[in-house]
Amino acid sequence: MGGNVLLENCSWVVTQNRNRDVLRDKHIIIEDGKVKAITGHIERSKRFDRVIDCKGKVVLPALINGHTHAAMTLLRGYNDDTELHDWLNSVWRVEAKLTGRDVEAGTLLACLEMLKTGTCCFVDMYFFMEDAAKAVEKAGMKALLGYGMLDFGNEEKRKEELRECKKLLELLKKKGNKRLRGVVAPHAIYTCSAELLQESMEIAKSYDVLYTIHLSETRKEVHECFRTHRKYPVEYLDDLGVLNDRFVGFHAAWLTRNEISLLARKGGGVVHCPVSNMKLATGGAFPFREYIKAGVLTALGTDGACSNNSLNMLEEMKFAALLQKWFRWNAREMSAQQALDMATVNASKLFRLNNGSVEPEKDADLLVLNAGSCFMLPHHNMVSNIVYASSYFTVEHVLIDGDVVIEQGKHTALGEEGVMSIFLKRVESLMERAETGDDE
Numbered sequence: 001m002g003g004n005v006l007l008e009n010c011s012w013v014v015t016q017n018r019n020r021d022v023l024r025d026k027h028i029i030i031e032d033g034k035v036k037a038i039t040g041h042i043e044r045s046k047r048f049d050r051v052i053d054c055k056g057k058v059v060l061p062a063l064i065n066g067h068t069h070a071a072m073t074l075l076r077g078y079n080d081d082t083e084l085h086d087w088l089n090s091v092w093r094v095e096a097k098l099t100g101r102d103v104e105a106g107t108l109l110a111c112l113e114m115l116k117t118g119t120c121c122f123v124d125m126y127f128f129m130e131d132a133a134k135a136v137e138k139a140g141m142k143a144l145l146g147y148g149m150l151d152f153g154n155e156e157k158r159k160e161e162l163r164e165c166k167k168l169l170e171l172l173k174k175k176g177n178k179r180l181r182g183v184v185a186p187h188a189i190y191t192c193s194a195e196l197l198q199e200s201m202e203i204a205k206s207y208d209v210l211y212t213i214h215l216s217e218t219r220k221e222v223h224e225c226f227r228t229h230r231k232y233p234v235e236y237l238d239d240l241g242v243l244n245d246r247f248v249g250f251h252a253a254w255l256t257r258n259e260i261s262l263l264a265r266k267g268g269g270v271v272h273c274p275v276s277n278m279k280l281a282t283g284g285a286f287p288f289r290e291y292i293k294a295g296v297l298t299a300l301g302t303d304g305a306c307s308n309n310s311l312n313m314l315e316e317m318k319f320a321a322l323l324q325k326w327f328r329w330n331a332r333e334m335s336a337q338q339a340l341d342m343a344t345v346n347a348s349k350l351f352r353l354n355n356g357s358v359e360p361e362k363d364a365d366l367l368v369l370n371a372g373s374c375f376m377l378p379h380h381n382m383v384s385n386i387v388y389a390s391s392y393f394t395v396e397h398v399l400i401d402g403d404v405v406i407e408q409g410k411h412t413a414l415g416e417e418g419v420m421s422i423f424l425k426r427v428e429s430l431m432e433r434a435e436t437g438d439d440e
């Protein structure tokens, strides 16, 4: 970890603390990976391993991407402009040929993209997760990694999937890297049997991890669930006994009021993916107002780069706020502050992390933006600038546990050219395998 670091003369600190204070002209002292103090004065005798001048900059908590399939960068731009279920079928054909090396290269590129756009941590669901873990470690990021399980009702497959899930959780435990945690990740109710959904929750409990699943992304899956079980998805999941405070639903766009209050009572949370939903034309909009009213924790995610097509949380916050306003014909829906909360404090709480705000004793996972950039002028409202006006071009530094991972927009440890060239070779080889049907 980065020792003692001083962020000197921060012109703005968007703390995301309880009062959502935006402080002016402060120094941030970081010790042993944690924020030690935010102060107007530093003792002369104090020595730091690293001093970063933040004059003209805004410091805020680095962002948390609540839903990704990171390695799907490999398929960015592949079969765009199709609706979800057609899209899934075409993607599955290529994914059948994936190898661990593909996933490592794809995840590493994803990490690079996320870091360069201000994200410190992501919640991933995919395959070959031990290879994804290698990439996350190389990038110096934080991640919650889940092996995506699907059994389509096949008992043999179910056993295999559960074994794979436990294998990943064991591996992550053994690694002992505090930046990497496991989650249990059954894919969705339409790809997983009731037994798989239930046994997954038992694993989540025994490893004390979260339970993440795609939930009510489209009306089609909601109708199918109702036809089969005479219940809506959240009611069905409740019958299976898997709704509790470990439960995190991705997308969660088509819930009834009754399902939302059920989720609130059981303590589950949801992750909104506005860009992916709009691009795949899943219709309607995430019922944000209803979630807030019911007290359900809501975070924000990009989904994979194949359905977004970027992993840029700065962009995602803006889209989230705009979608609500557009959908409700009401400019007051989802304020910039609420969008920022979803990508920081709320996500941190939902995923049981110790970051998401700039406060003493929190992990020093920080994003430094250049407030002097033309994109960020003038400075009437810094939160509004961050959500509605900032972009990749404004990202200066990203710190994770006080380590400077991105400096002046560049990764401090990874050779970016090398990462990109390996990635492109893997894409070429994967497409060839998908075309010919050959294995590597």
Ligand SMILES: [Zn+2]
Pocket: 067, 068, 069, 214, 250, 303, 304
């Ligand atoms: Zn997804």
